[in-house]
Amino acid sequence: MAGPLERTAYALGQTARAGVFWGQYWLSGRLTTPVKAPRPIDKPMPGTRRILDGLRELFAQDWRNIEAGYYRLPHDLAASPLQAVVRAGAYFSDLAKVEARRHAGSNSEVFEAPHKDRYPRYFLQNFHYQTDGYLSRHSAELYDHQVEVLFGGGADAMRRQALVPLHHFLKERRVRATRLLDLGCGTGRLLSFVKDNYPRLGVTALDLSPYYLERARALLRPWRDVAFVQAPAEETGLPDAGFDVVTAVFLFHELPGKVRRAVAAEAGRLLKPGGLFILVDSLQLGDVPEYDGLIEYFPVAFHEPYYAAYAKSDLEALFADAGLRTEDVTLAYFSRVMTLRKPD
Numbered sequence: 290m291a292g293p294l295e296r297t298a299y300a301l302g303q304t305a306r307a308g309v310f311w312g313q314y315w316l317s318g319r320l321t322t323p324v325k326a327p328r329p330i331d332k333p334m335p336g337t338r339r340i341l342d343g344l345r346e347l348f349a350q351d352w353r354n355i356e357a358g359y360y361r362l363p364h365d366l367a368a369s370p371l372q373a374v375v376r377a378g379a380y381f382s383d384l385a386k387v388e389a390r391r392h393a394g395s396n397s398e399v400f401e402a403p404h405k406d407r408y409p410r411y412f413l414q415n416f417h418y419q420t421d422g423y424l425s426r427h428s429a430e431l432y433d434h435q436v437e438v439l440f441g442g443g444a445d446a447m448r449r450q451a452l453v454p455l456h457h458f459l460k461e462r463r464v465r466a467t468r469l470l471d472l473g474c475g476t477g478r479l480l481s482f483v484k485d486n487y488p489r490l491g492v493t494a495l496d497l498s499p500y501y502l503e504r505a506r507a508l509l510r511p512w513r514d515v516a517f518v519q520a521p522a523e524e525t526g527l528p529d530a531g532f533d534v535v536t537a538v539f540l541f542h543e544l545p546g547k548v549r550r551a552v553a554a555e556a557g558r559l560l561k562p563g564g565l566f567i568l569v570d571s572l573q574l575g576d577v578p579e580y581d582g583l584i585e586y587f588p589v590a591f592h593e594p595y596y597a598a599y600a601k602s603d604l605e606a607l608f609a610d611a612g613l614r615t616e617d618v619t620l621a622y623f624s625r626v627m628t629l630r631k632p633d
């Protein structure tokens with residue numbers, strides 16, 4: 290159980306970390322100009338103070354979870370200052386390219402040979418207007434930093450909310466005999482927290498991007514029993530009922546409706562009866578009405594072609610069609626955490 294020493298370490302580490310990312314968020318805002326929405330947004334837009342309050346509440350929740358013993362202090366809360374400077378340098382030197390793409394509406398640079406024949410069309414886009422989309426080592430190196438800047442340092446804390454239902458699920462099981470699959474694992478951030486807490490849990494990291502998987506492989510090197518699969522989440526090629534837990538973090542909002550349905554069905558197929566599906570993804574419209582304007586604006590500023598449809602979709606119905614029953618929905622800062630069960 291975490292005590293006063295851990296509390297101090299968390300408070301100091303998280304405040305310094307959030308200060309660094311929030312500062313870069315602020316500076317990015319000064320160095321770039323907002324893109325005009327195609328039509329006026331008539332929904333509420335939260336101010337900076339409201340967003341900062343949300344971030345503070347996320348960290349308070351993160352700490353409460355640590356204090357309750359749901360998970361440990363984050364393994365990399367105290368990152369090396371030198372690394373932080375190098376990453377910030379790389380982020381800011383790429384920012385001008387992102388800005389140019391954003392204002393030109395240029396989002397299909399990766400729709401070309403040799404990628405064209407290897408990946409589904411919807412994947413071949415510069416999501417977030419990022420350089421190379423998901424298809425280069427350079428993109429994979431920048432991604433975590435970009436996402437943390439976007440969320441003012443709250444991205445990892447949102448991902449860790451998945452560890453709460455995981456804790457309750459594993460309490461009743463032999464960890465060594467349990468298998469978890471992370472769909473669209475990206476650079477492996479969630480899995481690094483999972484393995485740090487459950488080193489004996491067998492995990493599989495799946496992503497369509499070989500570059501992001503390569504990065505995940507490097508991050509997860511300290512741990513054993515980690516498998517890597519390069520495949521589409523809608524057609525993984527993995528065996529029926531092979532997993533006790535399936536997770537997906539910030540994946541569904543990037544998928545066309547048809548693919549969202551296919552990935553939900555695939556998760557249902559891959560889970561054992563009684564297995565758990567944990568989704569961490571963006572808030573939807575109406576989850577926090579004060580944020581609705583931001584949810585409407587987000588896909589304009591950060592090329593997210595399927596986000597608007599995701600934001601108003603009925604996720605419970607989507608998963609029910611895949612045989613997954615919703616057990617719990619909680620909100621954390623800009624994320625919605627859903628816990629679902631495949632009935633026995």
Ligand SMILES: C[S@@+](CC[C@H](N)C(=O)[O-])C[C@H]1O[C@@H](n2cnc3c(N)ncnc32)[C@H](O)[C@@H]1O
Pocket residue numbers: 412423436448472473474475476477478479495496497498501520521522523537538539540543
């Ligand atoms: C927004 S990122 C989220 C990554 C990670 N889960 C995280 O927490 O940051 C989306 C990830 O999903 C991957 N992806 C997108 N579509 C996919 C698909 N159909 N199948 C597998 N991976 C996909 C991308 O390559 C990228 O790594």
